[in-house]
Amino acid sequence: MAVAITRSTEDDGKTSETPGLGSAGIAGLEGAGTARLGMQDHRAVLSVSPQKWLTEGDPVTLICEVNGSSTGWTFSWFTGTADYRDFFQLLSDSSRGAGGKYTVSSAELNHTGVYVCRAEKGKPASKTGYSNIQQLWITGVSPPVSLIISPSRTQHFTSVSLSLSCEDQSNSDGWTVRRYTDIGRLEDCSSFLRGSQTGSTCTIRSTSTSDTGVYWCQSESGENYHPVNITVHSGVILESPVHPVTEGDHLTLRCLYKYTTVSNLSADFYKDGSLIQNQTTEMIIPTVSKSHEGFYYCKHPDRGESPKSWISVRERLKPKVTIKPDHHVFRGETVTLRCDIYDGGVTSWRYNWYKDGSTSVFSERQEHTFSSVTESDAGKYSCYGTETEGSRSSHLSDEVTLTVSVPRADLSVSPQKWLTEGDPVTLICEVNGSSTGWTFSWFTETFSSESRNDYELLSDSSRGAGGKYTVSSADLNHTGVYVCRAERDKTAVYTTYSNTQPLWVTGVSPPVSLIISPSRTQHFTSVSLSLSCEDQSNSDGWTVRRYTDSGWLEDCSSFLRGSQTGSTCTIRSTVPSDTGVYWCQSESGENYHPVNITVHSGVILESPVHPVTEGDHLTLRCLYKYTTVSNLSADFYKDGSLIQNQTTEMIIPTVSKSHEGFYYCKHPDRGASPKSWISVRGSHSDSQISVLHILSSALAACPYLIVTVVLIYKCCRMRGKTPE
Incomplete structure (x- = not known):
């Protein structure tokens, strides 16, 4: 939606198009517009916070107020478009400017442009006129296109030729030079007085002071880039750089006058209104810092003073180091370090790589690759850049850590x-x-x-x-x-x-059982231990195997002091390293009936090898090898809690599932036994009920099966007797 802004002439009732939107023009427009609406006291005023010259990524807010307030009003937001007349395009996201504030949290290069606002309220709606114009100028570290000015300065003499070119990396056409002049006109190059555009280059044949304004490049799709403030003056001008100066750069300023035989004048130089150097042909700052940013001008005692030019100082570029595929890699992987310096004004950089704070350069490539990384390649990496065909240099990058580990x-x-x-x-x-x-x-x-x-x-x-x-x-x-x-x-x-x-x-009825003698899971050291694999037919072919606490996987014949005869394994003299899980393995490699066996030199707990069935009787005893009595009077514990003290045996007459857990015993002088897990499985009655249920179901079905068979038999006999 493009809107033409018009002025009403009250003397004769005629309407004419506004030729421009300078401060006087917009004021007249607003006054006339509100008079027609009967809202003379309601005027939209647009302001910018914090400023209109921004760096890419800065936040900015357009603030629209009516008589100093935004309460009760609904606002619309517009950008200017190029034409001899002043047209404004409604922003596609105009609705986000609710409450009188249109906020951009992170300015982009294409936010460059001129803006107005308008307000309305009530039903039927009463509208204000369009506000004053505000501009936003966004500069970037590396815009996709640069505005190249010849001569390369921001101030120029009148009545000279001026060339402005939009150049992107591919030098392609399709760019238009646009400007917003001090008298409030928004124009394309083809509309400039004495202006013409060929490809992406705009030429002004003979400059005049009315050419003063902000110039930028616009793409075919309407994106705006690289605004530059250009001043055309008939007297003394200051020769200063077009682009921002980088910290550490060299800066030279000169005072020029068109009608003189010398190239530059001997003049005084000022910054922000203060004299900083007097009567010199050029002012030199050998190493620029952020403190040098400001408004500069020069003054000749006879020729007068130049306009002011803003010199912007940007921080020296800091490279960014990336590591692919990741900061943490494994030995043997391929790893690439890359150093990137983002700046559109420099076409070629020379790179230096450093490791762990060393001053020695180990690589000068933008990318450094380890084809098969090792632990010695781990460390902290940083890079630094210098311009290949110039004097610019970057900061040292932040260190990035590469970690190399063995994959485990x-x-x-x-x-x-x-x-x-x-x-x-x-x-x-x-x-x-x-x-x-x-x-x-x-x-x-x-x-x-x-x-x-x-x-x-x-x-x-x-x-x-x-x-x-x-x-x-x-x-x-x-x-x-x-x-x-x-x-x-x-x-x-x-x-x-x-x-x-x-x-x-473990299973309820495994095809083979591991029979241990003595029949318990804990055993003394230096005794004989027998382990037999017994299946229902008592056949041979079974091997006793074990996995010890030290991680050894062995057959009985490999045990220290072990030997196997048939399906029986004998350990002649036990030691603590015999502690582990033992099971039976068939000739075909199947494994059955694992049992955890502990060999201990002190007190042991006598507990059953196999799981206990609910309803069974359970007796636990505390044994000590070097005593004349068969078992000790000791305390008994379950899962760390004392359950019976100073007794020669602990008896549970009727076992239930709640009795499952870790048990051990403790003698006041001899010490404590290792822990043993006692497992409790379902009762025999459950199995019997299950079997009876199956049998009763089968018997109940029998009469029906018999009747069915008899009927089938009779049917077949009758069919056999049917005559043909």
Whole structure:
């Protein structure tokens, strides 16, 4: 929606188009407009906070008020468009300017432009005239296009030729030079007096003071970039840079006069109204700092003084270091360090890389790549840039830390490693605390006479994707020792094998039982221990295996002081290192009936090898090898709590599920026994009820089965007697 702003002439009732929106023009427009509406006392006034010259990313707010207030009014917001007349385009997001404030939290380069506002209230709506004009000029560190001015300065003489070109990195056409003059006119180059545009270059053939204003580049899609304030003057001018000066740069200012044989005048130089250097042909600041920012002008005793020019000082550029693929990588991966210096005014940089604060340069490329990173490459990296064809330089970048570690696989079990047949269980493999970006393999540890670290890949290893290998219903033959290993996707980076995790699966009626003699789970040192695998047919072919607390996986024949005869394993003289989980393995590799056995040199607890059934009688005793009595008078504990004290045995006449837990005993002089887990399973009566239920169901169905069979038989006989 484009709106033409018009002036009403009250003398003859005619309407004419406003030729321009200078301060006088807009005031007249507002007065006439409000007179027609009968709202002479209501005037929209637009202001800008904090300022109209901004750097990309700065916040800015346009504030519209009617008679000093915004209460009760609804506001509309417009930008100016190029034409000989003054047209305004309603902003597409005008509605966000509610309450009289249109706020831009982070100014972009294309916010450059001229703005007005308007207010209305009531039903039917009564409207104010358009407000005064406010401009926003946004400069950027690296705009996509630069406005190149020739001669390269912001102040120019009258009656000379001036060239303004919009140049982007590809030097493509499609850019238009626009300006907003001091007399309030918004124009394209083709509308300038004595102006013409060829491609993206605008030429003013003979400048005049009316050419003073802000010039910028506009793209074909309407985006505005790189505003520059240009002054045309008939007397003395100041030669100052078009672009902001960078901290550390060299700055030279000169005072010029068109009608003189010398290139520059000997004059006084002022900053912010204060004399800083007098009677010199040029003022030199060898190293610019932020304190040098301000308004400068020069003054000749006879020729007069120049207009003022604002010299902006921007901070020296600071490079940014990035690390790909990540700041934390694993040994063997490819890592790339990159140094970026964002500045549109410099086409080429020379880079210096430093590590851990050293002054030695280890690379001069923008990107430095480690093809196979090692722990020695870890450290803090920074970079620094100098202009290849110039004197500009950057700050040293902030340090960025590269961490290199050995990929370590860690295996855990959820919910627990001791299971009952049918329970679900999950093995969880993580690499340094994460499973992202890795492919996992799953193994069981196998026995070898040459090495204890032989691993066999699980046939269904592929189902362990995402770092989790899940068994929904554990079988007895899932008993074993597991490890995992991970490989980094799209790289040749492998972890070592993880820690081991055992799974122990017990069943109600396993096909084989591990018979231990003496029949208990805790045993003294230096005694003989017998372990036999017995199935229903008492056949041979079973091997006793164990996994000790020190992580050894062994067959009985490899035990220290161990030997196997048939399916019986004998340890001639026990030691504490015999502590571990023991089970039976068939010739085909199936594992059954794991039992946790503890060998201890002091007090031990006599407790049953197999789970206790609900309703059974349970007796626990505290034993000591070096005593004449068979058992000690001791205190008994369950899950850390004292449950019976100073008794030779603890008796539970009728076991229930609540009795399941960790038990141990403690003698005041001999010390405490290790802990033993006592498991409680469902009662026999439950099994009997189950069997009786099956039998009764089968018997109930029998009469129906018999009747059905008889009917089928008779039917077949009758069909056989039917004549053809």
